[in-house]
Amino acid sequence: MHKEPDPVQRPPSDVGRRRVVIENLQPCVDGGRYAVKRVVGESIRAQADILSDGHDALSARLLLLRPNAGTWEEIPMVHRQNDLWEATFSVQDPGLYHYTVAAWIDSFKTWRHDFAKRAEAKQDLAVHLLVCAEMVEKAAQRAKGTDRKLLESIADVLRTDPSLDERVTAALDEELLFLMNRFPDRRFETRSDRELRAVVERRKALFSTWYERFPRSCSSDASKHGTLQDCRALLPEIARMGFDVLYLPPIHPIGTTKRKGKNNSPVAAPGDVGSPWAIGSSEGGHTSIHPELGTFDDLAALVSDATSHGIEIALDLAFQCSPDHPYVKEHPEWFTWLPDGTVQHAENPPKKYEDVLPLNFASDSWRELWEELKSVVLFWADRGIRIFRVDNPHTKPFPFWEWLIGEAKEKYPDLIFLSEAFTRPKIMYRLAKVGFAQSYTYFTWRNTKAEFTEYITHLLTTEVREFFRPNFWPNTPDILPEHLQYGGRPVFMIRAILAATLSASYGIYGPAFELCVGEAVPNKEEYLHSEKYEIKHWNWDSHGNLKDFLSRVNAIRRNNTALQTTWNLHFHHVDNDYLLFYSKASDDLSNIVLIVVNLDPHHTQSGWVTVPLQELGISPDEPYLVHELLGDDKFIWQGERNYVSIDPQRTPAHILRVRKRMKRETDFDYFL
16 A cells, blocks of 8 residues: 655644644645546646734745655745735656645744835834844854855844945845745744645546457458457557557457347347457456457557557456356355345346346455455556556445555556446546546537536536546447437537547547447437447448548647647637637647537538637737648638638538747748
């Protein structure tokens, strides 16, 4: 387990003389019970309300302990307004950061402020200069070396220089202020009673582009079961499309008892391959590979080849078993047994999953179960897998996930866990708090301008943003949303653009997505002839496919840093409810992207967008070039209001990079 660092040492107890109060230290999740989340390269802006009785000046420091650091560093905090103080620090290394706040009455700043007023009013200053000399002498005792000598010399001037002007000048000198800030009197400082934490992960925890594909459907021969070797052959095209995570549904042996047939039939016909989520047979369980997919050497080759293409392999982590799983015989205590002697299968009434047995986390042997499941994660991590998409984590206890993820990351700090939990918001958020780096979301079912704006604004502007990272998926093998069933090719393009530009992480289930498959089970959001229950032979290059389009979208994401975070998104006004207008910009405004999406897949929509010129550092009378990155068109805009018209049958959105006008020394304009 992670060993917590020693707490910040408090000064000797002198409560009656500590007058400063520190409240509301942020960012903070559930009172500090859980850590906030960042990735390498991001910043944390710490804020606290710091106040005291009277009118004395205050000073405050943010105390920061970085991973593997032996000492706390101090960062000066700045007073903003209404007793609000803040300090910002960047996180450049993964690991666990600790931070808290110390504050104190700053006697020298108080004296200096009052002294300047006395000097301006031409009052008698002699005694006040002696007070200053005394404070400087005490500061010298706290200092060392050159600083001590300098402070001692200033104190001597304050006491003995015959010129009052020289003494006043010395007292108000900025160098003295600098030295007194370095060696303040902190005997009676207050330290926050909260020591907060931040978990910093590698950048892919925030910015990633997922592609899901069933390896058993990867064969180029329609008559053959696909293999991991066949997956290797697809890597160049997946990389060309711009995906950096290839997620494979379970690759384990599949049970035969109660095996599901095609279209989720409760009776399997001869040759039916069953659902990969019915894990386990006589050929092995969660640490085995389905023999028809290949060997561990084949997996190692796939991982190696994927790495050479800039792709990571993600595996499905589904903690459930088929009735044939070795666990059923070896550890019957890990399952729920009914009075008739049968084992309880999975249900979500009226749905039944007879081919799947849930694990009983309330078993008396729960500790042994936890240890076994941890060993499964470490087994695959030992083989180069660092990303797991976790199936239905909300059906397992929260303490289990907090323990498992913490334990696994002790050995492999670069692990990333994606939560597949389409469930109630607070459950999704709890899973994020206990350690999941990313989560599926309700994006899949948001359709209107108001729905997108309300939902995403909530993710961006509430405490949720401190610990919950969305990963937007337009479709999954389980879910074919109604809009994809009826909107045709344009709606697939719309959903891809929305997912790819609203969130820093998104994914698709392919090739169903790029081939615009919309055939559903009647009156359900489920694929007809679902690949979950049969092998599919996809004609990846069929007419109308979106491979080149997705390549373009993903290249835009890679080439524009503004699109590589979720937290810089701002919605803006456009006078048409079928148009969604938003922007993303880098902190230094060197990369500004405006996105306008036509939410209507059937008709051209037009309107006037209101560009936030002041926020983007553009003056109202300044022309600026917008480069439409999907179609490579360029337009000169000026002012806030500009006209757009978007035909979904061509390209249902504009992704516009703003190029500001710059001035050359040769006295003509160009755009940067």
